Amino acid sequence: MTETRHSAVETRGPTGTLERHGPIGTQRDKGPGAADGQEAEALLRQARASVDPELRAAIASLPVSMRRIALYHFGWEHADGTPAEGNAGKAIRPALVLASAAALGGTGARAAAVRAAVAVELVHNFSLLHDDVMDRDTTRRHRPTAWTVFGDADAILAGDALQALALRLLAADPHPASAAAVTRLADCVVELCAGQHADTAMERRGPDEVTLEETLAMAEAKTGALLGCACALGGLYAGATEEDVEALDAFGREAGLAFQLIDDVIGIWGDPCRTGKPAGADLAVRKKSLPVVAALTSGTPAAVELAELYGVPYEDDKEELERIALAVERAGGRDWAQAKAADRMARAMHELSRAVPDPEAAGGLLSLAEFVTRRST
């Protein structure tokens, strides 16, 4: 759930290929239309169109005080309550639910799974509302975050209400997968909480006090868990076997890890014109992102230099940021992240082929996984 900080990435058009470092997951079989991201963009548009009516109806069912904050957060209202054009995000998670249901159960399962897609989107936004309060992030999807507009208390309460709404929506669904879906989504919420805890706890520690293993575990809980859950819920709504549901969960988790690795690379070397945040933004706040921790724990001379640089707070010194970026690169952090992302995508493809052996049926999920990990570095 970290990605939306790079908000401009979310709204830009078709992205370029990873020219400088080669494509991620080149060992995969490409599904139809996956190569250029057009299929993924169509799936995202369709997911947004399928989900929005029920999502808006769910928000409309809230008491007026909670509704107002939620409508603002989703970009459907301005702070003064007047209608806004809306930018509720890329709908990656709902698209994964629907593509997963379609892959295993066809259009009927996709239609039945819309409610599950709405629930996943509600949980994602509950976590964004709360994370922004905790992280004191002031911008989300190009707008002031809810807590900066309504205060901490209201942002916390609106998040609480969205979590309840998500689980309620699934519980009230007469679909036979309802109870299993609530259980799975609630488990995912607990994992998201543990991931956010690990993230905030790690950020408080020194550069030499964080292991790569725990950083990966944190990224899996914070980002992988909900992508995995989205895929698993789609499988549940398609009546998939427990084994296939687990494989879909693993597919989403691995793709989520690959995504986070690439997202972290962008946070260091990303082109600000493309990403909407300046190169080195993560370095300026001394974020212990995956490439940084890989570099710090590499045992290289550059790691020692990096630890020294990272131990001192940033003071508007762009040359220093370049020195840090170079140290991360020389310590192997960038290559490691690229290789690891490719590795995770390969694992994701393997899990996908287990759950959905037919490449034609797997095409949608494949193109979505490629889309979220295809980023310019």
Next chain:
Amino acid sequence: MTETRHSAVETRGPTGTLERHGPIGTQRDKGPGAADGQEAEALLRQARASVDPELRAAIASLPVSMRRIALYHFGWEHADGTPAEGNAGKAIRPALVLASAAALGGTGARAAAVRAAVAVELVHNFSLLHDDVMDRDTTRRHRPTAWTVFGDADAILAGDALQALALRLLAADPHPASAAAVTRLADCVVELCAGQHADTAMERRGPDEVTLEETLAMAEAKTGALLGCACALGGLYAGATEEDVEALDAFGREAGLAFQLIDDVIGIWGDPCRTGKPAGADLAVRKKSLPVVAALTSGTPAAVELAELYGVPYEDDKEELERIALAVERAGGRDWAQAKAADRMARAMHELSRAVPDPEAAGGLLSLAEFVTRRST
């Protein structure tokens, strides 16, 4: 959920009768043993004994980071992780779930409803964790609140996890009432959020900007809703009709309102030896409690004096607190609260008699309702 601020009230022994103002709800038929509170105390002890094993197992299922905060909050661990004797509260809500199930379905239904009782207790504690963060309350059940020990972020996350755990527990229950119970409890969470929002919003406004109607609505959402939901869930687990479930919900809500009215009276005139908080504590923080708002909106000369006094922040002036308490009393706030509490208890009894016509079967719920509203003023 406001009551636990008067934390000493929760742990004191059998309470006295309302000698100075007469008993609340004197028009009711007394169930066996209800008069002296002994039956209620036995029911609370039994509820705690029935609920604790499953509650502890649910907490134990959390990831270690969330578990630690929850164990501290429930009083089962000290801040350093060593075991504590524990004071998880009076278990009023679990006792209402179990008594409600027993009233309509006997011992079998009571046994089946333990999980619902645990879920209600988890939701109650989720709301306490979050409310304490928002209200900056530093003490809960005689101990520093979780956010003062672990920080805001961890208290928010632990609350989030407890909400998820509560709804998950019900959803994973093979009992036929499972889905309806999740739906109802999730709706209650949304109502709790709206109630807490109203409370914080009202506290920010001036003394002449709050109506009695909205104060009552806030109290119903903040306190009545979860007591009502507890009773309703007990009914659902006993296989009660929709009509009876609604009557049980209304019983719990009305009793909850009566409880809040008495609690607010204690917050102004309460004996500090009995309540653990000094008389006038609510007045010192200029709390817009029910008797105060009733006084402020009474149209009496004392109301004008009260508004003037309440508009100025408290500055360690005990005589001023006495003047304010007197103004509330002269404006009729105290009498109104007493009469309204009696009225609400009468309504509660009426709803109870609809759902459980047999006075013998209704005895447990009756004694619990009496217990929570029998307070020394």
